[in-house]
Amino acid sequence: MRTFTFFISICLFLFSSESKAQTEFLGSENYGTLKNFVYDPVIENKLYATTMGNHIMVSKDNGDTWDVLYSFPNLDRPPRIQEMQLTGDSTSLSFIEDYGASFHNKVSILNIESAEITNSFWVPNDPEESAPELRSYSLHALDSEVILLHTAVNLSHHIVFYSDDGGDTWSEVYDSDDHQRVMIQRVAICPVNPQKLYLSRFSGYQAVDFGGIWISEDAGQTWEEKLGGLVLSSIGINPSDPDDIYVGSAVRWNYPDQEQAVYRSLDGGETWAMLPIEFDDGWGGGSYDFVTAIVHNPSNTNTILILEENETIISTDNGATWDSYVQPGTPDDNFYWYGRGATFNPYNENQVYIYDFSYPLVSFDGGETLEIYPNRFFRNTGDVNFFDDGNQQHLYYGVQWGYIHKDYATG
Numbered sequence: 001m002r003t004f005t006f007f008i009s010i011c012l013f014l015f016s017s018e019s020k021a022q023t024e025f026l027g028s029e030n031y032g033t034l035k036n037f038v039y040d041p042v043i044e045n046k047l048y049a050t051t052m053g054n055h056i057m058v059s060k061d062n063g064d065t066w067d068v069l070y071s072f073p074n075l076d077r078p079p080r081i082q083e084m085q086l087t088g089d090s091t092s093l094s095f096i097e098d099y100g101a102s103f104h105n106k107v108s109i110l111n112i113e114s115a116e117i118t119n120s121f122w123v124p125n126d127p128e129e130s131a132p133e134l135r136s137y138s139l140h141a142l143d144s145e146v147i148l149l150h151t152a153v154n155l156s157h158h159i160v161f162y163s164d165d166g167g168d169t170w171s172e173v174y175d176s177d178d179h180q181r182v183m184i185q186r187v188a189i190c191p192v193n194p195q196k197l198y199l200s201r202f203s204g205y206q207a208v209d210f211g212g213i214w215i216s217e218d219a220g221q222t223w224e225e226k227l228g229g230l231v232l233s234s235i236g237i238n239p240s241d242p243d244d245i246y247v248g249s250a251v252r253w254n255y256p257d258q259e260q261a262v263y264r265s266l267d268g269g270e271t272w273a274m275l276p277i278e279f280d281d282g283w284g285g286g287s288y289d290f291v292t293a294i295v296h297n298p299s300n301t302n303t304i305l306i307l308e309e310n311e312t313i314i315s316t317d318n319g320a321t322w323d324s325y326v327q328p329g330t331p332d333d334n335f336y337w338y339g340r341g342a343t344f345n346p347y348n349e350n351q352v353y354i355y356d357f358s359y360p361l362v363s364f365d366g367g368e369t370l371e372i373y374p375n376r377f378f379r380n381t382g383d384v385n386f387f388d389d390g391n392q393q394h395l396y397y398g399v400q401w402g403y404i405h406k407d408y409a410t411g
Contacts (some may be wrong), residue, residue, distance in 0.1 A: 032375030173220025236294025248291025
């Protein structure tokens with residue numbers, strides 16, 4: 001009798017451009033965890049995603065099959081890839097390398113053609129403080145040397161840095177310790193003006209003045225507040241009109257009197273109006289009621305998709321009207337659960353890939369109805385054993401804190 005013990009993750013850690021043909025992905029498609037979907041806007045059917053925490057995948061057939069574009073070496077502590085997006089010229093992918101609390105995290109840029117990292121933005125760190133966590137970032141659409149980094153030293157100490165020279169020098173543009181510990185939720189740079197910055201704010205410890213969206217016209221030297229007193233989260237900027245800006249409300253557990261809402265400005269943030277959207281009540285006492293993402297279809301910016309904890313909200317007429325679609329799921333048995341991001345197929349605007357906390361999802365009607373997108377890529381949660389006594393072959397592996405058994409005789 002021969003018994004072999006190994007880890008599925010080793011297959012991907014050893015996966016390189018030279019070894020792709022020799023590597024087979026094992027595992028049930030029911031547990032795949034592809035995230036951070038990004039469509040290539042130029043090459044039809046080309047799609048990027050991340051999996052296993054530290055692997056960037058590429059599909060050239062609209063998600064039917066996948067290859068590894070880039071994977072980090074088999075480090076003792078490989079990073080989690082987060083917030084992946086295309087650079088403005090569509091030649092590279094940017095993403096957060098998250099090594100966890102108390103470790104030095106950074107934003108990196110991967111050239112797609114060479115599959116090599118061409119630049120990294122290390123978090124500016126005070127040596128007397130622990131290494132901060134990277135919460136969000138924004139690269140300027142026309143110049144990837146310009147970046148806004150949102151860091152968190154701890155739960156309530158948030159610092160935002162700005163660089164216009166590829167990270168050689170940094171300016172500190174926001175420190176929550178100077179503003180009643182009011183935390184930042186998201187950051188954004190205007191697509192056509194590298195000195196125009198946006199910060200959406202949450203609450204702070206005993207803060208009297210909290211929330212709001214802060215806008216700077218001079219690279220963070222001075223700020224003007226709009227929507228003050230409202231805790232805010234996601235920011236969405238119309239790719240075809242940088243003066244058309246959306247911002248969504250944040251978690252409201254300490255602010256039950258604040259309405260769940262999305263606000264829109266058509267004049268670059270000077271004036272704002274609440275959109276006529278009726279949100280579902282969610283999951284009652286277990287509901288956080290916040291807007292997690294606001295995504296424009298870059299090929300048709302009249303189409304906007306808003307992601308929320310248990311519903312998708314869609315406009316196809318540039319925000320004039322909105323339709324809400326409650327998605328299947330509960331806090332205990334999730335199907336759709338807090339969509340984190342979405343990408344539209346530039347050659348079929350009805351097809352949208354969405355990733356959330358539960359499953360990778362795909363829609364063929366613009367986000368109205370969602371399907372779980374099956375794939376084999378996931379991190380196992382226990383040992384993997386292969387049993388072979390010459391007559392029988394059985395594979396056992398752990399996933400989602402349970403175990404899967406595959407009989408090789410029956411499949």
